[in-house]
Ligand SMILES: C=C1C[C@]23C[C@@]1(O)CC[C@H]2[C@@]12CCC[C@@](C)(C(=O)O1)[C@H]2[C@@H]3C(=O)O
């Protein structure tokens with residue numbers, strides 16, 4: 643594993659460390675070891691030498707940029723995001739806000755072709771760009787899950803995987819900014835607040851503008867240097883359960899940049915709604931008894947969508963858990 647060094651400001655709450663970088667062209671047994679190590683240590687890593695075509699990436703980037711450059715009225719034709727479609731500032735149904743706008747799409751090709759009519763003047767071009775990108779990132783997610791060792795294929799047509807394109811306009815922090823949130827991070831505001839992703843894996847790519855930060859297990863924030871040619875992989879809540887807590891889902895957030903706008907694209911790899919999410923048999927031993935109650939992906943999503951963005955929602959499904967006070971669903 644290469645640990646990339648980078649120039650970062652060290653503050654009380656952030657830590658200047660390298661992000662694990664994994665070369666997918668290396669020998670398989672070693673590759674598998676490195677993927678597991680990065681999942682255990684950070685729940686996050688960068689992959690290089692992936693097989694996603696440059697054109698597949700640039701075509702979706704162009705389509706995304708074209709959409710976000712439209713007037714507010716035109717963009718709102720594709721919204722509101724409930725949860726799919728165009729969203730501006732509001733994230734999810736429970737009052738979470740951020741300095742961003744986005745398109746959230748289900749990866750089912752039929753829903754993409756339907757949605758594309760409200761998103762683009764050339765819906766076929768837009769849906770082709772989205773479908774090609776989804777196919778390539780799904781392959782990448784499958785490759786990574788195979789390396790984790792259980793052949794957790796996600797090819798199922800009924801999968802509940804999603805695609806999100808986020809756009810963070812260049813943004814200076816508002817005057818009423820809470821300084822405890824951002825010590826040392828000068829002018830940035832919160833684009834997308836702290837959370838973990840509920841799915842199995844997230845495959846993230848952005849343009850060359852920074853903003854993404856991940857949290858270490860001990861709660862320090864690490865800025866992730868952007869790399870528009872490569873992908874970042876994040877462990878989600880469902881993979882934490884499947885590995886019986888051996889991997890922990892990575893908490894992350896995105897800050898705005900005061901000088902440049904940022905665009906990111908996330909493929910969220912999820913199982914079909916009726917899949918049971920329960921620790922894989924080889925992850926459970928008498929010394930490592932199962933940590934979670936069995937639940938279906940549909941049940942987990944329902945719980946996730948009833949809670950705030952930053953909630954530690956897996957606590958609801960822990961055996962012998964002590965429930966956190968932040969897990970009371972918000973009142974309507
Ligand atoms: C506040 C929320 C937004 C979110 C659903 C949720 O209630 C909590 C999880 C959020 C998240 C994070 C990862 C991507 C996403 C699409 C998902 O599946 O869970 C978002 C949801 C959203 O933006 O609608």
Ligand SMILES: O=C(O)CCC(=O)C(=O)O
Nearest residue numbers: 806808834854896906908
């Ligand atoms: O835009 C980013 O870099 C991160 C966004 C994110 O975490 C999400 O959409 O779940």
Ligand SMILES: [Fe+2]
Nearest residue numbers: 837838839894
């Ligand atoms: Fe996320």
